[in-house]
Amino acid sequence: xxxxxxxxxxxxxxxxxxxxxxxxxxxxxxxxxxxxxxxxxxxxxxxxxxxxxxxxxxxxxxxxxxxxxxxxxxxxxxxxxxxxxxxxxxxxxxxxxxxxxxxxxxxxxxxxxxxxxxxxxxxxxxxxxxxxxxxxxxxxxxxxxxxxxxxxxxxxxxxxxxxxxxxxxxxxxxxxxxxxxxxxxxxxxxxxxxxxxxxxxxxxxxxxxxxxxxxxxxxxxxxxxxxxxxxxxxxxxxxxxxxxxxxxxxxxxxxxxxxxxxxx
Numbered sequence: 001x002x003x004x005x006x007x008x009x010x011x012x013x014x015x016x017x018x019x020x021x022x023x024x025x026x027x028x029x030x031x032x033x034x035x036x037x038x039x040x041x042x043x044x045x046x047x048x049x050x051x052x053x054x055x056x057x058x059x060x061x062x063x064x065x066x067x068x069x070x071x072x073x074x075x076x077x078x079x080x081x082x083x084x085x086x087x088x089x090x091x092x093x094x095x096x097x098x099x100x101x102x103x104x105x106x107x108x109x110x111x112x113x114x115x116x117x118x119x120x121x122x123x124x125x126x127x128x129x130x131x132x133x134x135x136x137x138x139x140x141x142x143x144x145x146x147x148x149x150x151x152x153x154x155x156x157x158x159x160x161x162x163x164x165x166x167x168x169x170x171x172x173x174x175x176x177x178x179x180x181x182x183x184x185x186x187x188x189x190x191x192x193x194x195x196x197x198x199x200x201x202x203x204x205x206x207x208x209x210x211x212x213x214x215x216x217x218x219x220x221x222x223x224x225x226x227x228x229x230x231x232x233x234x235x236x237x238x239x240x241x242x243x244x245x246x247x248x249x250x251x252x253x254x255x256x257x258x259x260x261x262x263x264x
Contacts, residue, residue, distance in 0.1 A: 004029045009044040012160055017051060020098050021147040025156060026088035034078070037155030040219045044159060045081050054084030057230060060140055062162045064210040064235030065202040070103075071239050074154055077204075077213055079163045082233070086141070086166025086199060093262040094141065095171040099165060101144035104237030104243060106188040108181065108200055108207045109138035111172055112232070116215050123215035129188045131226070132211070134172030135181065137156035141166040142240060163247040166202030167233060168259040170249075175180050182206045184254045186237040191248055210234040214247050 008029035015022045024030070031037040045056055063069050064077045088094075096102060113133025116123065143165040146152050157163070173179075182201040187194055200207045211232055218224060226232070243249055243263045252258040 005040055005043055005159060008040055008159070009047055009151045012044050013047045013051065016048075016145060016160065019145065020261060021100055022145055022152070022160060023147045024152060029230070030153070031155035031159055033223050034155055034158055037158035040159035041080065041161060042223065045161070048083060050251070053086065056080035056081040057084045057087060058078070058167070058232065059214060059226065059230065060162065060164045060167075060233040061210050061214055061235050064213070065182050065198070065200060065237060067202060067239050068236055073150065077210065077217070077235070078154065078158050078249070079214055079217060080161030080164040081159070082164060088166065088168040088261070090170060091260040092168055093264050096243070099143045099145070102243045102263065103142040103144065104188070104241040104249045104251070105140040105142060105235050105240050106196065106238040106253075107140050107233045108186065108203070108253055108256070109167070109169060109231050109233045110134065110207075111134045111136065112209060112226055112228050112230050114228045115225050118215035118219040119225070123212040125206055125212055128208050128211045128215060132176070132208070134174045135176040135179070135256060136172050137170035137251055137256040137259050138233055139168040139249065139251045139259050140164065140236065141168070141261070168246040168261050169231065170253075170257045170259045173256050179255050181208070184256065185256070187252045188238045188241055189250045189252075190241055190243065195241055198240035200237065202237045204234045207234045239251050
């Protein structure tokens with residue numbers, strides 16, 4: 001392993017675990033492009049597992065909608081991993097003290113029933129559907145743990161799992177084929193007040209386009225297949241909402257149900 005990659009991963013690990021806002025890596029350690037960012041992410045995530053975050057059980061995709069691309073000023077999707085310890089179910093609570101700047105996003109998620117490898121041929125919306133065992137409403141929990149994400153650079157944001165800090169997953173809907181996922185409306189509310197809504201079509205035209213993008217991206221960067229039993233958060237249809245202690249957030253996805261998160 002390149003010593004600078006290990007040094008960079010160790011610095012990111014220390015800052016992330018200590019909730020120290022992540023600052024620019026020394027120039028000799030900075031990933032220069034997205035591919036290097038994903039390679040650094042793989043090393044960092046191995047360290048996070050050893051540090052107690054648990055196995056990497058899911059994936060997140062950021063910036064799959066024009067809403068989030070405009071919000072973050074990043075023109076293309078970026079992916080990260082989700083760890084077992086940070087996966088919550090249905091209605092849960094988290095401490096505000098566990099984050100630098102806590103936010104939530106309104107997402108459609110999928111659970112895979114078979115492996116999905118785009119290495120042999122590019123994945124498409126149609127081909128990835130065969131690997132989807134269930135669809136769920138989800139809250140992605142994000143943390144703006146950066147001194148200044150706009151100047152940090154996309155490759156370093158990718159290395160740090162692109163804001164991901166966990167999720168709340170709803171009940172799996174296994175007869176999802178009866179639904180028009182592009183037409184489903186997602187709504188975010190905070191303390192009982194609706195603060196944003198959007199449809200599945202905002203996710204690259206259809207949520208499964210994002211899943212195909214992830215399979216192809218992992219093949220492109222040599223990261224391997226998506227595996228049966230893993231889940232994928234496909235991107236937020238509502239702009240990120242920031243939370244403080246005492247807040248209750250709820251995400252409702254039409255025909256998929258709701259999930260809630262209380263901040264203590």
